[in-house]
Amino acid sequence: YFRTMEKVLSGIRPTGYLHLGNYFGAVKNFLALQDNHECFFFVANLHALTTHPDPLSLSSSVKSVLAEYLACGLDPEKSTIYIQSDVPEISELYTLLNSLAYKGELEKCTSFKEKIRKHEENINAGLLTYPVLMAADILIHRAHKVPVGKDQEQHLEMTRNFAVRFNHRYGVDFFPEPQAFNFSQQLVKVPGLDGSGKMGKSEAEGNALFLRESNESIINKIKKAKTAPSPTEPNSVKPIEIENLFMLMGLVSSKETIQYFEDKYNDCSIQYGPLKMQLAEDIVKFALPIKEKIVDLEKNTDLLGKIAKLGAEKARESANETIKGVKNLMGLKSIWL
Numbered sequence: 001y002f003r004t005m006e007k008v009l010s011g012i013r014p015t016g017y018l019h020l021g022n023y024f025g026a027v028k029n030f031l032a033l034q035d036n037h038e039c040f041f042f043v044a045n046l047h048a049l050t051t052h053p054d055p056l057s058l059s060s061s062v063k064s065v066l067a068e069y070l071a072c073g074l075d076p077e078k079s080t081i082y083i084q085s086d087v088p089e090i091s092e093l094y095t096l097l098n099s100l101a102y103k104g105e106l107e108k109c110t111s112f113k114e115k116i117r118k119h120e121e122n123i124n125a126g127l128l129t130y131p132v133l134m135a136a137d138i139l140i141h142r143a144h145k146v147p148v149g150k151d152q153e154q155h156l157e158m159t160r161n162f163a164v165r166f167n168h169r170y171g172v173d174f175f176p177e178p179q180a181f182n183f184s185q186q187l188v189k190v191p192g193l194d195g196s197g198k199m200g201k202s203e204a205e206g207n208a209l210f211l212r213e214s215n216e217s218i219i220n221k222i223k224k225a226k227t228a229p230s231p232t233e234p235n236s237v238k239p240i241e242i243e244n245l246f247m248l249m250g251l252v253s254s255k256e257t258i259q260y261f262e263d264k265y266n267d268c269s270i271q272y273g274p275l276k277m278q279l280a281e282d283i284v285k286f287a288l289p290i291k292e293k294i295v296d297l298e299k300n301t302d303l304l305g306k307i308a309k310l311g312a313e314k315a316r317e318s319a320n321e322t323i324k325g326v327k328n329l330m331g332l333k334s335i336w337l
């Protein structure tokens with residue numbers, strides 16, 4: 001009966017510590033899906049190569065993301081948890097899919113345009129074909145649902161295009177069309193603390209709140225978060241900086257707390273100091289148990305190793321089935337072996 005269950009897959013790049021954006025945009029949904037889906041969650045270390053990380057920091061980030069996954073509640077008994085580079089079938093499928101992707105569509109991809117704008121000195125082929133590798137990640141297990149944040153919508157659309165193109169070219173219904181997924185119906189974008197854009201690992205210092213951040217540092221960053229002048233008219237529209245603070249409250253604070261500050265905003269009696277203190281307190285409360293688990297897990301290298309090994313074995317089994325099917329369909333079945 002396992003085979004008929006819908007498959008779920010997602011990954012995060014090991015480019016730094018996980019932050020609240022990663023948690024609420026992605027990991028929270030992973031947790032909710034574990035119990036009634038066949039799930040695959042991985043650490044996307046091949047994807048991290050496009051920015052040329054130094055080898056030591058890359059491998060240490062892989063360990064920290066794995067520990068963070070587990071600390072958040074990903075369960076190796078329920079889900080297949082693995083490191084991308086431990087499953088060579090993914091790279092094989094990437095090669096096979098590359099000829100199905102056109103230069104024009106890859107160049108039009110927003111994340112590509114963004115990255116070449118920011119890193120003119122490093123426009124490599126890996127950046128251009130990033131969406132093909134991501135499609136290989138997803139299609140290798142023929143996944144249906146992909147829990148990700150809003151910024152990944154376009155990559156999912158490209159994955160569907162490649163899947164449909166493959167099915168069409170080889171005249172079969174081999175790959176399902178995977179959909180971006182969030183339980184709240186809408187994909188989430190957690191704002192950063194600098195008043196604009198999303199919370200991200202590689203944004204400016206102070207923009208992101210990390211799961212493992214010390215209480216002190218959480219409080220300091222929230223204190224420094226951008227605000228705007230207080231409202232002077234009742235029920236005015238919130239400026240983006242204030243909207244962002246309320247949005248963060250929406251993730252970690254109780255309904256009553258949020259209502260209390262909404263009312264104060266609406267009758268113009270709000271003070272941003274107390275609002276920030278409350279927000280900081282609720283974030284600290286949320287992050288504390290996860291942080292404690294991260295610290296414990298990172299010390300337990302043996303356990304992390306065992307989990308990665310088991311995950312790679314399970315993932316390769318599933319990946320192999322797909323690769324066999326793909327090679328047969330493409331005329332790559334070996335006549336000699």
Ligand code: ADP
Pocket residue numbers: 011012013014015021022023024025026147148149150151152188189190191192198199200201202
């Ligand atoms: P980052 O953008 O910090 O480098 P990744 O690109 O590795 O993080 O993203 C990993 C997952 O976390 C993806 O599913 C992405 O959509 C999600 N994510 C990252 N930042 C946010 C955010 N600010 N809001 C919502 N989801 C996010």
Ligand code: TRP
Pocket residue numbers: 009010011012013044047133134137138146147148152155
């Ligand atoms: N591209 C995603 C990001 O930057 C990470 C990722 C790589 C991913 N492969 C994936 C997400 C497959 C979901 C499914 O956040």
